[in-house]
Amino acid sequence: MDRPVISFLTDFGPESAPAICRGVMLSIARDAQIVDISHSIRKFAIRDGAYLLWSTVPWLPVAVHVAVVDPGVGTARRPIAIRVQRGDILVGPDNGVLVPAAAALGGATEARAIENRELMLPRISRTFHGRDVFAPVAAHLAMGSPFERVGPVVGLDSLVDLVFPAPSIRDGGLEATVAYVDGFGNIRIHATSDDLAAALGGVDLGRLLNVEFPAEDGGPPAVERAAWASTFGDRPPGAALLYEDSSGLLALAENQGDAARRLGIQGGRRVRIHSASS
Amino acid sequence: MDRPVISFLTDFGPESAPAICRGVMLSIARDAQIVDISHSIRKFAIRDGAYLLWSTVPWLPVAVHVAVVDPGVGTARRPIAIRVQRGDILVGPDNGVLVPAAAALGGATEARAIENRELMLPRISRTFHGRDVFAPVAAHLAMGSPFERVGPVVGLDSLVDLVFPAPSIRDGGLEATVAYVDGFGNIRIHATSDDLAAALGGVDLGRLLNVEFPAEDGGPPAVERAAWASTFGDRPPGAALLYEDSSGLLALAENQGDAARRLGIQGGRRVRIHSASS
Amino acid sequence: MDRPVISFLTDFGPESAPAICRGVMLSIARDAQIVDISHSIRKFAIRDGAYLLWSTVPWLPVAVHVAVVDPGVGTARRPIAIRVQRGDILVGPDNGVLVPAAAALGGATEARAIENRELMLPRISRTFHGRDVFAPVAAHLAMGSPFERVGPVVGLDSLVDLVFPAPSIRDGGLEATVAYVDGFGNIRIHATSDDLAAALGGVDLGRLLNVEFPAEDGGPPAVERAAWASTFGDRPPGAALLYEDSSGLLALAENQGDAARRLGIQGGRRVRIHSASS
Numbered sequence: 001m002d003r004p005v006i007s008f009l010t011d012f013g014p015e016s017a018p019a020i021c022r023g024v025m026l027s028i029a030r031d032a033q034i035v036d037i038s039h040s041i042r043k044f045a046i047r048d049g050a051y052l053l054w055s056t057v058p059w060l061p062v063a064v065h066v067a068v069v070d071p072g073v074g075t076a077r078r079p080i081a082i083r084v085q086r087g088d089i090l091v092g093p094d095n096g097v098l099v100p101a102a103a104a105l106g107g108a109t110e111a112r113a114i115e116n117r118e119l120m121l122p123r124i125s126r127t128f129h130g131r132d133v134f135a136p137v138a139a140h141l142a143m144g145s146p147f148e149r150v151g152p153v154v155g156l157d158s159l160v161d162l163v164f165p166a167p168s169i170r171d172g173g174l175e176a177t178v179a180y181v182d183g184f185g186n187i188r189i190h191a192t193s194d195d196l197a198a199a200l201g202g203v204d205l206g207r208l209l210n211v212e213f214p215a216e217d218g219g220p221p222a223v224e225r226a227a228w229a230s231t232f233g234d235r236p237p238g239a240a241l242l243y244e245d246s247s248g249l250l251a252l253a254e255n256q257g258d259a260a261r262r263l264g265i266q267g268g269r270r271v272r273i274h275s276a277s278s
Numbered sequence: 279m280d281r282p283v284i285s286f287l288t289d290f291g292p293e294s295a296p297a298i299c300r301g302v303m304l305s306i307a308r309d310a311q312i313v314d315i316s317h318s319i320r321k322f323a324i325r326d327g328a329y330l331l332w333s334t335v336p337w338l339p340v341a342v343h344v345a346v347v348d349p350g351v352g353t354a355r356r357p358i359a360i361r362v363q364r365g366d367i368l369v370g371p372d373n374g375v376l377v378p379a380a381a382a383l384g385g386a387t388e389a390r391a392i393e394n395r396e397l398m399l400p401r402i403s404r405t406f407h408g409r410d411v412f413a414p415v416a417a418h419l420a421m422g423s424p425f426e427r428v429g430p431v432v433g434l435d436s437l438v439d440l441v442f443p444a445p446s447i448r449d450g451g452l453e454a455t456v457a458y459v460d461g462f463g464n465i466r467i468h469a470t471s472d473d474l475a476a477a478l479g480g481v482d483l484g485r486l487l488n489v490e491f492p493a494e495d496g497g498p499p500a501v502e503r504a505a506w507a508s509t510f511g512d513r514p515p516g517a518a519l520l521y522e523d524s525s526g527l528l529a530l531a532e533n534q535g536d537a538a539r540r541l542g543i544q545g546g547r548r549v550r551i552h553s554a555s556s
Numbered sequence: 557m558d559r560p561v562i563s564f565l566t567d568f569g570p571e572s573a574p575a576i577c578r579g580v581m582l583s584i585a586r587d588a589q590i591v592d593i594s595h596s597i598r599k600f601a602i603r604d605g606a607y608l609l610w611s612t613v614p615w616l617p618v619a620v621h622v623a624v625v626d627p628g629v630g631t632a633r634r635p636i637a638i639r640v641q642r643g644d645i646l647v648g649p650d651n652g653v654l655v656p657a658a659a660a661l662g663g664a665t666e667a668r669a670i671e672n673r674e675l676m677l678p679r680i681s682r683t684f685h686g687r688d689v690f691a692p693v694a695a696h697l698a699m700g701s702p703f704e705r706v707g708p709v710v711g712l713d714s715l716v717d718l719v720f721p722a723p724s725i726r727d728g729g730l731e732a733t734v735a736y737v738d739g740f741g742n743i744r745i746h747a748t749s750d751d752l753a754a755a756l757g758g759v760d761l762g763r764l765l766n767v768e769f770p771a772e773d774g775g776p777p778a779v780e781r782a783a784w785a786s787t788f789g790d791r792p793p794g795a796a797l798l799y800e801d802s803s804g805l806l807a808l809a810e811n812q813g814d815a816a817r818r819l820g821i822q823g824g825r826r827v828r829i830h831s832a833s834s
Contacts, residue, residue, distance in 0.1 A: 003586065005586075014316060014461065015460060016287075016333060019285070019313055019314060019315040019338075021337075023285075023313060023334065023338030023339065027338070027339045031280075031281060035575055035579060037572050038571050043534075052571060052572045055576075056572040056579065059577075060579030061583045073509065074508065074509025074510060074512075075511030127509055127523060127524050128524035131337065183569040184569070231631070231682035232630060233630045233631030243682075256599075293608060294593050294594050294611060298615040299615075301563075301591060301612065301615040301616035301617065304617050305615075308558050321740060322812055349788070349812065351788065352786065352788060352789045352790075353789030404799075405787055405799065405801060406802035409802065
């Protein structure tokens with residue numbers, strides 16, 4: 001039998017909490033291959049965790065994926081497990097962190113509330129469900145414990161979802177939302193190159209675009225003039241480019257620079273893209 | 279046979295030193311499951327390393343645990359291996375980093391000075407015993423090399439121990455010491471909720487407490503008013519809480535904030551907790 | 557059969573990009589032991605990546621080593637694979653990041669341009685060759701795919717190499733270059749203790765040395781007086797020492813301090829070492 005794979009994403013940081021969870025997993029699934037996705041999510045940033053999980057899981061083998069970004073630990077928010085079309089199982093709090101990843105794996109086929117105490121550690125703390133609930137349940141599932149044992153079915157419609165505003169066409173341009181700012185300062189935008197082409201009536205390599213981030217307080221917007229490019233190497237160092245990133249999203253970047261820091265952009269900001277000649 | 283497990287904690291940081299040690303381990307124990315606990319310990323902070331090792335190893339499977347926080351590398355400090363009640367072996371410098379973890383695993387049953395050159399790399403550098411001594415010795419032990427081969431027995435009483443001051447009751451309050459400040463800024467205090475209840479004559483959820491950190495230079499103390507809570511979710515964002523953490527210690531935190539940074543607290547600070555109504 | 561080992565070094569940072577590549581590797585080589593060397597290389601710092609790879613690979617088992625520090629991703633720079641004397645295979649961009657490591661493993665015996673699309677992912681993005689090219693090719697090689705399948709032979713002389721200036725003796729002192737500044741602020745110098753002894757006519761423990769870093773803009777140099785030492789413990793906290801590091805290079809350090817930050821030194825700076833008595 002192949003070694004079971006468990007992927008693991010948290011906002012626990014570089015200290016021992018991820019290792020404690022890995023220890024719990026390995027105590028149950030001794031031979032598991034644990035793939036750490038990231039433990040550097042901004043703390044409590046559910047949306048960032050959802051984005052990174054969504055963008056990563058399609059590239060992993062079929063696995064149990066555990067994601068713990070959980071500001072509500074110890075409150076009434078449900079722990080859930082979601083089975084998806086591809087055969088994976090997602091495990092984590094029902095706060096939106098899992099739902100986009102389920103879609104990326106072909107869509108959810110069944111969700112269950114995690115309630116079976118036999119799959120958890122004997123003592124459940126109020127502050128560390130990663131260790132006491134999510135890690136042991138994931139390890140039991142990775143070892144082949146039936147999905148049905150987790151707990152009762154919950155309606156897929158009842159799952160908490162953090163819907164990103166859909167991109168729209170307005171005034172001959174594209175309006176969308178910043179999905180994520182990565183560690184290089186590249187601004188990932190929740191829209192595709194097809195969306196952009198539809199808004200602008202096509203877009204050719206090298207075309208100059210105005211990318212405008214309206215200020216949230218009504219002040220002046222942050223504005224960048226960027227060329228539509230297929231790769232960083234198409235632009236000189238320091239130049240701005242808009243490109244289709246490796247997840248298929250639009251991204252605004254500065255070649256060998258940090259566009260997000262310079263422009264002061266964080267996830268959730270609205271963005272408008274027009275042709276610079278219009 | 280199950281794959282041997284080796285846990286690994288250092289202050290080596292995010293560069294290649296941990297990988298070099300992992301390479302040495304895998305060259306000897308090709309099939310080992312290496313569990314990185316953390317390599318982000320503040321450099322030379324033996325006490326932080328001892329705390330993280332103590333709080334982590336009970337959750338790992340029986341293993342060889344290697345901990346290298348070693349400001350004295352190259353000096354006369356002994357390399358040691360400690361066998362514990364649960365069956366684990368701890369490997370590292372004899373500077374206090376291992377002893378609390380031994381206690382957490384049921385207590386030490388035997389300690390040996392690491393002296394057998396056959397278990398080390400052929401050439402021992404003066405500055406990198408993690409690579410040349412601790413990693414290969416741990417890997418040989420993980421592969422089943424007899425504990426006795428490591429070197430001569432040393433008295434358990436002779437091991438260097440960093441004793442934390444015990445908590446005490448004074449003036450109707452609890453006096454204790456900060457054991458550790460975690461990456462979220464939560465202040466872990468070396469005392470239990472039972473100690474607190476004994477000092478205050480019981481403590482109910484929601485009770486307001488004065489938490490005071492006397493200044494080390496005689497200046498004004500840092501003071502926080504916190505509610506006794508069972509979880510972060512019991513308090514609004516920005517509010518302070520005192521709770522029993524997932525290791526069973528008292529902890530002072532700010533919900534979705536960084537209490538340690540705001541109050542300027544580091545490990546080793548004394549702390550006094552009184553009822554806010556007294 | 558032993559589990560195949562794949563080592564992995566990038567400048568991708570702490571987010572999900574390394575996990576995406578690990579997922580691609582594990583989808584092809586399910587049982588691989590992946591050893592992360594570091595993903596914290598300064599972004600686009602090919603020289604730092606080359607140094608860390610060079611200093612790490614000799615301590616790993618025979619493996620496929622993947623190194624992706626790749627400012628030219630998407631441009632015409634070649635993806636290459638290098639087979640070395642020890643039996644390892646190095647995989648990465650042909651920009652100099654692999655060549656010193658090949659030398660450390662006994663020297664390159666054959667290099668091939670990575671061109672066989674059957675070993676890559678079906679769709680090759682312009683911005684993420686770590687995922688689409690290097691990870692899958694490395695995994696196929698780790699699973700035993702013949703080296704010849706990668707692509708056509710390229711001349712070893714044609715590989716891009718970032719030659720460090722060789723150390724030289726001038727005016728009774730040693731002139732060399734800073735190879736790398738590590739995370740502790742220790743300044744690794746591209747010269748050996750033999751070079752130093754040759755320049756100074758021998759060097760005894762405790763001897764005082766002037767270590768001078770000429771300013772690049774013609775201003776005053778950064779100067780440090782350091783004792784030649786065999787280990788940090790030979791010097792009191794805060795004192796400077798020059799020693800032979802664990803890779804065999806000269807290194808300037810401050811015991812329990814950060815010499816590079818205090819002196820303002822980065823990789824590439826020239827350095828001159830004289831006897832302090834001369």
